[in-house]
Amino acid sequence: MTGVVCVAGLGVSGTAAARVLAERGERVVVVEAAEGERQRAAAEELARHGVEVRFGTAELPEGTVRLVTTGWAPHHPLISAALAAGVEVVGEVELAWRLRGPQPAPWLALTGTNGKTTVVRMLTSMLLAAGRKAAAVGNVGVPVVEAVAEPYDVLAVELSSFQLHWSSTLAPHAAAILNIAPDHLDWHGSMEAYAAAKAKIYERAGVVVYNADDPRTVQAASPYLDDDAAGGPRVAGFTLGVPRPGQLGVVEDLLVDRAFVEDPLRRAEELATLADVRPLAPHNVANALAAAALARSLGVPPHAVRQGLLDFRPDPHRMAHVDRVGGVDYVDDSKATNPHAAAAALAAYPSIVWVAGGQLKGADVEDLVRQAAPRLRGAVLIGADRARIAEALARHAPNVPVVDIAERDTGVMDRVVTEAARLASPGDTVLLAPAGASLDMFENYPARGEAFARAVRTLKRQAS
Template identity: 65%
Template sequence: MPFDFQGKHVTVAGLGVSGVPAAKVLHGLGARVTVVNDGDDERARAQAAELEALGVTVRLGDGATLPEGTELIVTAPGWKPDKPLFTAAHEAGVPVWGDVELAWRLRRPEAAPWLAVTGTNGKTTTVQMLASILKAAGLRTAAVGNIGVSLLDAVTGDEEYDVLAVELSSYQLHWAPSLRAHSAVVLNLAPDHLDWHGSMEAYAADKGRIYEGNRVACVYNVAEKATEDLVREADVEEGCRAVGFTLGSPAPSQLGVVDGILVDRAFVEDRQKNAQELAEVSDVDPPAPHNIANALAAAGLARAFGVSAAAVRDGLRAFTPDAHRIAHVADVDGVAYVDDSKATNTHAAEASLAAYESIVWIAGGLAKGATFDELVTGAAKRLRGAVLIGADRALIREALARHAPEVPVVDLDRTDTGAMLQAVQEAQRLARPGDTVLLAPACASMDMFTNYNKRGDAFAEAVRELGA
């Protein structure tokens, strides 16, 4: 560990889910900790009181000024790199770490290796699949990072692990220069969080940091050349391999699908001639194309760690997806109703729309600067109709008019939470037996709902009213 924290002045930037644990850990290591936070609301004051009782200094409403004597900053991942605090730190030669970097530096000797996952979409599902596979192999593991157990708890707690399944966002990777995973995957790349990163190139570069120093395998998406390019650009340990995953028949050094079977041509003897059956497509829940891709990525990381084919199959069978991720809610009058409220951007919605043949699409919300022409063009032939809600629905309506003018569109001029019931009722009117009414908003939810979970709950409740 390059830092001896005893007596060092460490500034923690931001309270919340990462800042409070970081401050406590650093204080326990003997550091003199100051927490700075932009907000000064009731929740922040309660967190501040908890930390001050331990002897931590907290400055609320002032996240811009570098405290005098600071020798290290540990930042919450969401703090943008262009904040004045970081500019001042750079000018003063003060290093800036994220919570992931802190966790990496605090690992004990012979600590559990990390199997790391990032991507614009599918991270959480893939990490949970991976953890399920690792557990099926009899390994002590946990899903950590943005989900499950906190990374700091995992590396400083008493529980021992054989391997960790780690979800990492682009924010976290930006602030984790020393991270060196056993193996890692970038699932996909699509424009997202560009206001934070500044450009698509910077966003991709931060995602690509996950491959730096990989020891065994850099797993990439054959369908997205940008992920393979990141592997080519990475500085990895000698002997580390590039391993692709594809929904088609795999080439050597790839995992893929043959006649409804997930197969491995990467971690087998004589991969030019041989392939190992891992699982059936029907073992994946749900068996939508993008979720099969998630399963292949998880299997690739597990196989890189030496997990058997049987454990891959058993782990995938045991896995249950989280709510609001292409979740079948009910069938009403021969029409399936599916909740994919988690599809908060166009890339995720594209994957969701590709999973069904005839769709009444419920979409809209906060576009976050997205455009919808490419999404609509790709989905047009599958659309029975569309029902639009939310603040930026006009952007989707205009894209539909340009690229799918024959598709009937219902534009609900409402942004109240009750609009979801009307949206579902309008979708029912448009649907025919055999269709799927799909909530895949391609937008964030905060114009109408607290989060995508509440939006999905509202959809499910509205569907239940139809069937009542």
């Protein structure tokens, strides 16, 4: 390609895209607003590949013929300038798809508001158990633009709505949407635009996997449901109920497949038991079924599905049991950065002291609080948008005691845990499921979860 390829941002994916493009002989200019130590180090590394990095600007380099973005919003000045100039804008994932070799590995792609990383890691574990050379890539792990150059048998690709927005030719072997709930509305502009970005994953997929229990996901899959018998993509649903033909689901304590079997009308294949799913919670069973559906679409046998679940280890800060103090369990689900994720965690425990708050990113918490109210024994609220949660609690759980903590320093978690312990009784679970992002108080959600775990350990020392 003659002219300049502009890469937006020096993050992990942006740096990888710039390096790969330069190695292919392209003239690459990276535009980066921040100029911190990490960014300068990345720029020095890219300079050795002939890549120019321009800091502190949002101007489109002269001669730009393509802009590669790694998640910048359409209204960003650089993106707006490119679109206005008729410059093609593609995401790093779209670029990776176009750079695949002559015998590319098939992609098993998935997206969703919550559960993506868990499912992509479960899926990779199943593929490895089946003897496939596989990797979890995309919004987790290795950037896709690097992974497509490696000799993998299959890629398990986690895709965000940002990445899908800037993709136009992806054609995965199979694609799944786990769930769709309000999130990133400030980026997309509306719930409709957010859902449409998620639905793009299905457009060229060979197999459409959808959550039969999630109305928005069913709606996204609906154009393909009627076409299944008329030459369209194969369609498979997953459900926490008893599966119909064409679905994976649960029968008593078994995970079963009635989609990828020879006779779905008369036959079901046992894949695993509920005890094989860890941690065992309704939303995590759904995660396991989604991963199994993607794996089965590529011919992974039942024994490898089960072994993959047994081999899988959850990432930190996802319903992680920290400790038990005075008969009370303390659980870190700091990854619950939106109401939908928090609702899944709250549904897993019968009696809860809820630690919540942070940046709600415009999301509504009314339904979350209304549904959780019967399980709540108390709440400790922190962060920028705690007042909105407090207001919802006053409306839907007026008898639940609430502690409002105004301090915003990271050391406040000791007080949070102390207050939660005061509200809890033996048999309760103190659950950190914030329903909001962490950046108002912490570097990221892992830092928030680690602060919670440290405070619990301090509490246990004081109690002993």
